[in-house]
Amino acid sequence: ATRTFDVVVVGAGPAGSAAAMEAARAGLSVALVERGPFPGAKNVYGGVVYGRILDELIPRWWERMPVQRWVTRRSTMVMTPSQALTVDFRTEDWGRPPYNGATAFRADLDGWLAEQAVEAGAVLVTSTVVTGLLKDASGAVAGVRTDRPDGDLTARVVIACDGVNSFLAKEAGMFPDEHQAEHLTLGVKQTLALPRETLEERFAISGRDGVDIEMLGCTRGIPGGGFLYTNLESVSLGVVLGLTGVREAKTRPEEILAELKRHPAIAPLIRGGEQIEYSAHLIPEGGYRSMPELAGDGILIAGDAAAMCLAAGIWLEGVNFALGAGMYAGRAAAAAIGAGDTSRRGLSGYRKLLESSFVLADHRRLRDFPGLVLSDRMQRNYPGLVCDLVQGMFQVDNPRPKPGLRRLLRRSARDNGVRLRDLVRDSWTGMRGL
Template identity: 40%
Template sequence: MSEEKFDCIIVGAGPAGSTAAYELARQGLEVLLVEKGDKPGSKNMMGGRLYCYSLHRIIPNFWEEAPVERRVEKEELSFLTEHGAMTISLDNEVLGEAPSHSYVVLRADFDAWLAGKAEEAGAMIATGIRVDDLLWAGGKVCGIKAGEDEILSDVVIAADGVNSLLAQRAGLRGELRPEHVSVGAKSVIALPEKTIEDRFCLRGNEGAARLFVGAGTKGAPGGGFLYTNKESVSFGLVFNLGALIKAGVSVAEAVEDFKFHPAIRPLLEGGEVVEYSAHLVPEAGLAMKPRLFTGGMLVAGDAAGFVINTGFMVRGMDLAVTSGALAAKAVIAAKEKGDFSADTLKIYEDFLRQSHVYSDLEAYKNVPELLEEPDMYTTLPALVVDILTDLFKVKGNPPERVQKMVMRHIRQKTSFWKLAKIGWKGARSI
């Protein structure tokens, strides 16, 4: 038994790891998928939204069998001041058209399903196992060490999440830098199905996705989110860790206060918190990308920093799925060649470069700089909320010309120069 050797050991049964395991097992390779949590998904967390296109390429129409919550057909982006909110709301059935649509999912269910697909395809799954280290031979990774157990394989795929121990052990990345990651705190709040449909104006299986910029994070870079599940909403805040440390804001307190914001409170009224979790999110894109391969090893998913936050959408799972599939493709190519050296495995990076993963990361690579801009979270929300408030308020005084009123707010809160600078950054990054 101890001489047994796998073609590939995948560490982490999230979307990247399970997709890689599924693809490899389907090709008849001997695959071991190792997960630290008692069940796939039990350690995972995200706001809750999966863009479908990438997994659809691997498991067509997967949403028909996967545990998905609601199909997002309503997008809302709100700018919040302490008391007010200005919301852009888009309702469009087109948003729900397959396969470029998205679903709200609960990770505990969804990840377990995807790992189950890999197991059905023939992958061996071991849960409740922490992988402590890599095994090396001749300068190449040749397996993993978990407790006393050493298991050999031709390749290890590290899909072990944002704080990837294995990528670090392999010398592919250093310590995470606070400004490169965000910390997300999320509550799942149970509400009756009917209440959710009424409050968010949804019918049947339709879902809403809402993002909040401004007062939720108490002016710190980051944002709030709210996604509708079938019988609950996923709600929380994400803070850039570096900025959070500087601002000295308590995350738990901010989440509690955010629940009582006048724009949020009526949405959550009567709900019961059934789950609470927090997780790190890689957000620096290409700036934090580790080396993605070394002899006998590849890095995929969050471990590779494959998350895009544009300010109006956050994507991670779709990139994780593609990177997992491409890692599998690279392993298959290496197996055909019978060579698992870095020289062969670098084909993984070529695959990524040809895929949407790199073009997407490249396209949004300046966004983190925009999102660092403190005015985005204080001045801009105040500007839009106050201008629109003055526009709609009837005071019984002689009216101020709109153009003059807008100028006054801009001068009071910021300057044309500063606005133009943010506008330029925005135009350059998205």
């Protein structure tokens, strides 16, 4: 028998749970359908959640969210095979309410978010794969087909939150051109267990404080970057690599990760760490320019399914965008259903909500940023330039007199194949982007 809901949300990741929460709170009947045996079962990310958007969804979320550590130290490391320059920042402000970022395990986080949706009244259906869209005579989306016998679910609005490479967005014809490989990166990650005291000593933290390190120049020139995050008794270490770059370099992501683990700046941090998890997942890195249409007749797309991940190699924000987009999708669905118009036009409030929030505003502002961070110069030339420049500044070469900064810069640029003109232009793009 077909079951009927006001809203069917596909995928119980952060986007899906936020959408289900918001729609259920508006008094709608909501099904949240997840293919995994439980929410977060197979979901992968680096490990840091920026929770600010939760203020609106779950007041005082920090008292209840399953957190490993609060990120009070953020570092960016620019490296070559034998050098590393780190910009390291810490603040006590991020270690107390309302906090900034936290490390958390996906199974804990996704499970907790889905629980909030269920508490709001949504029905969570696990171990169920959505296999297609139901359409009415006019071609409008009218529900979903699942892999269960008699598993059709009809709905006035379907919210597709099925993650990167969304099969539903494609089936609805929302991605005009095939999602291209150049917009995708592959993330591989290892979680390494360390005794708590060892970890806290190595990373100079205590209590529930945590560290987030992002790295540039550790991918053999393949567009991408690395990350290292501290959990309570483990670290998550990974690399993110452009799919096309990996293919061209004829190497395996595991090799790049193994190389990073041997790097002189990283090896001492993870020494003795025992692997407790290894995972890999795709990331949509194309940003604003690669997004599909966000609303169609009877359907909305949110989160990674709509390429809303802001990931430029070293920069990985996705959960916050997914939560925000899901929340606005739930809200827009409720408004459209309330007004009796769930056509593309009736659902167009979704885009407006996104445009006036950080979700699309940040993406629009940073639309050139992924291109810059993933560019050849940024990946192959600048890490060497920066490291050589700093090495030159810090190196004491007496009795020869110290070269001036301008000479050092010229020399480092020349040695690393950088034209100063490009450097100035890229710095400007970077500054503008930030």
